[in-house]
Amino acid sequence: MISAKMKNLSSESDKELSTLDQPLIDNDTDLVKRAQNNDSFAQYTIYRKYAPYLINLSTKLTQRVNDADDIVQEAFIIAFDKIKDLNNPASLKPWLIKILVHQVYRCFRRKKIRLFLRLDHNKNDTALDLLEANSTDPNHIILLQEINKKLQIVNPKHKTVWILHRLEGLSISETATAVNTSTATVKRYIASIDKEIELKRDYNS
Amino acid sequence: MKNAKELIKINQELCDSSTETRLVYNWSQIVSKRKKRKKIKQLMVLVPTVAVSMFLAGILIFNLLPSSEKKFSAQPLQLHLGDQSSTITVPKQATKNKNLSLSDGSALSISPGTTLQVINNSEKKFKTRLQNGWARFTVKTGKDKIWEIETDHTRIRVLGTQFTVNTTNKFTTVTVHRGRVELEEENKKVILSMGQAKTLYQPANILEPPPNSTLEVQIASHELTLSENKDIESTPEDKDKQNVPQLHHTKSTFTKPDNGQNQVNRHDVNQLLDAADKARKEQNPKKAANLLENLIKNHPNNHIIGLAYLSLGRIQLDDLKNAQGAVTALKRAINSGTLPAPLLEQAYARCIEAMIKANDFKAAKKMADDYITQFPQGTWKSFIQNNIDSIK
Numbered sequence: 001m002i003s004a005k006m007k008n009l010s011s012e013s014d015k016e017l018s019t020l021d022q023p024l025i026d027n028d029t030d031l032v033k034r035a036q037n038n039d040s041f042a043q044y045t046i047y048r049k050y051a052p053y054l055i056n057l058s059t060k061l062t063q064r065v066n067d068a069d070d071i072v073q074e075a076f077i078i079a080f081d082k083i084k085d086l087n088n089p090a091s092l093k094p095w096l097i098k099i100l101v102h103q104v105y106r107c108f109r110r111k112k113i114r115l116f117l118r119l120d121h122n123k124n125d126t127a128l129d130l131l132e133a134n135s136t137d138p139n140h141i142i143l144l145q146e147i148n149k150k151l152q153i154v155n156p157k158h159k160t161v162w163i164l165h166r167l168e169g170l171s172i173s174e175t176a177t178a179v180n181t182s183t184a185t186v187k188r189y190i191a192s193i194d195k196e197i198e199l200k201r202d203y204n205s
Numbered sequence: 206m207k208n209a210k211e212l213i214k215i216n217q218e219l220c221d222s223s224t225e226t227r228l229v230y231n232w233s234q235i236v237s238k239r240k241k242r243k244k245i246k247q248l249m250v251l252v253p254t255v256a257v258s259m260f261l262a263g264i265l266i267f268n269l270l271p272s273s274e275k276k277f278s279a280q281p282l283q284l285h286l287g288d289q290s291s292t293i294t295v296p297k298q299a300t301k302n303k304n305l306s307l308s309d310g311s312a313l314s315i316s317p318g319t320t321l322q323v324i325n326n327s328e329k330k331f332k333t334r335l336q337n338g339w340a341r342f343t344v345k346t347g348k349d350k351i352w353e354i355e356t357d358h359t360r361i362r363v364l365g366t367q368f369t370v371n372t373t374n375k376f377t378t379v380t381v382h383r384g385r386v387e388l389e390e391e392n393k394k395v396i397l398s399m400g401q402a403k404t405l406y407q408p409a410n411i412l413e414p415p416p417n418s419t420l421e422v423q424i425a426s427h428e429l430t431l432s433e434n435k436d437i438e439s440t441p442e443d444k445d446k447q448n449v450p451q452l453h454h455t456k457s458t459f460t461k462p463d464n465g466q467n468q469v470n471r472h473d474v475n476q477l478l479d480a481a482d483k484a485r486k487e488q489n490p491k492k493a494a495n496l497l498e499n500l501i502k503n504h505p506n507n508h509i510i511g512l513a514y515l516s517l518g519r520i521q522l523d524d525l526k527n528a529q530g531a532v533t534a535l536k537r538a539i540n541s542g543t544l545p546a547p548l549l550e551q552a553y554a555r556c557i558e559a560m561i562k563a564n565d566f567k568a569a570k571k572m573a574d575d576y577i578t579q580f581p582q583g584t585w586k587s588f589i590q591n592n593i594d595s596i597k
Contacts, residue, residue: 052223167216
């Protein structure tokens with residue numbers, strides 16, 4: 001389905017990309033400043049820089065490829081529309097994550113309504129274990145399968161917090177900012193899932 | 206037990222699901238969606254702007270173009286200074302009164318079937334002749350202008366400000382709603398003030414048709430002579446014995462066959478009235494009632510309707526002994542609003558009598574109270590009181 005759409009859109013995207021045939025800028029501050037002036041090259045650079053990470057994160061959180069793509073698209077559209085409000089250009093990544101998480105929550109709410117109306121089949125097409133590369137340790141696959149099984153039954157918000165902290169390695173405060181809640185609540189959510197999957201807490205966050 | 210640090214490492218080893226195809230597809234989607242939303246935003250601004258502009262333009266057009274004003278609003282007919290010898294005839298078939306406004310702000314309302322001729326319309330004087338019909342005059346006060354209205358029976362001079370004139374070939378009734386008017390009755394001047402009404406039956410000899418008159422006389426063919434030349438305010442006992450004077454005509458210019466009801470033109474009010482009057486005199490009350498019902502049916506908006514109902518009520522009560530029918534007809538006569546004050550009094554009195562005969566004592570008492578309120582010094586007061594006393 002995606003490939004079919006890709007054929008139609010390839011010419012359009014090629015034009016966009018050809019005009020952006022410029023060297024990438026690594027510095028977030030410069031990128032944000034240029035993007036704030038509606039510089040399409042800067043916007044594309046931001047996209048290329050953070051889209052892979054956000055696509056992966058979105059896929060892990062929603063466990064659906066189509067939903068993940070929609071969320072990432074919406075997140076970048078909102079980000080480019082509101083980038084003038086970003087006061088601290090250095091915090092671009094946490095800001096993008098925050099927008100993405102907000103969109104993920106919206107997706108969860110819509111999914112809940114669709115399920116209530118019996119318009120959703122409630123089948124996830126991407127589990128954590130399926131994301132694993134062939135080269136990884138078989139023990140890891142078993143571990144991820146176990147975790148995935150436990151995460152299916154917990155609250156989606158708790159799961160989001162747990163994935164951000166335990167898998168993506170965000171600190172408690174960064175996670176709290178991303179999900180727009182207090183650190184105490186984040187700790188409570190993480191502890192509840194840790195207890196479920198019997199995770200050994202051998203480090204301090 | 207799992208180690209938390211291990212999880213982060215495992216996560217880093219997970220394959221990257223963001224393929225180049227997916228990245229390019231998502232970017233193209235972002236670009237197209239942003240373009241669409243930009244267009245929608247522009248429309249969201251444009252549509253209300255266009256709507257408001259169209260609304261304002263509509264108001265502007267409506268107010269500026271005179272043709273649209275005429276089309277959408279029922280403006281009264283304007284009568285300007287110097288418009289003289291103009292005749293205004295409101296057709297009998299008209300459903301609403303015709304409004305007329307003068308340049309000084311005064312207004313006239315003329316009922317269907319009325320003919321009004323403007324004899325003089327200058328800055329100092331407004332003189333008009335009302336021929337057979339009903340009109341309400343609202344005169345703008347504070348102006349040094351003489352207002353005169355002529356009918357067959359009187360000349361009315363306005364001292365201010367609102368009054369109605371109801372005239373037929375038999376009588377003229379003037380009712381003053383606000384201010385005062387001056388009437389001429391048998392060469393004497395009578396002043397009526399607010400709330401007063403006066404009915405005049407004698408044709409005034411002071412009046413002459415204006416020169417070069419274009420007046421379209423519609424029902425001016427009858428001359429009235431009262432059978433016993435009695436005043437309308439005679440005692441109820443006397444009135445009961447005689448016919449209603451308004452129904453009695455001795456001379457008529459139209460050729461009227463007297464062979465029966467079938468040859469009476471049902472579209473002519475006067476013919477019907479005459480025929481009904483004659484039938485009643487010939488001791489044929491049923492025929493008289495039928496003729497009056499015909500009149501009521503065919504001329505519901507005529508100003509004579511109150512008189513017709515009153516006559517019908519009297520026939521029902523006195524001759525046909527149908528008290529309930531009489532109550533209905535007399536109530537309609539009262540509610541018609543076209544009866545002159547003396548006849549209105551009579552209608553009240555006869556209606557109360559009919560109600561008592563129909564055993565509707567409660568309604569009779571209520572109507573008696575209404576009568577006393579409306580006519581504290583009424584000529585039918587003792588008659589009504591006797592009737593009410595007879596209930597006890």
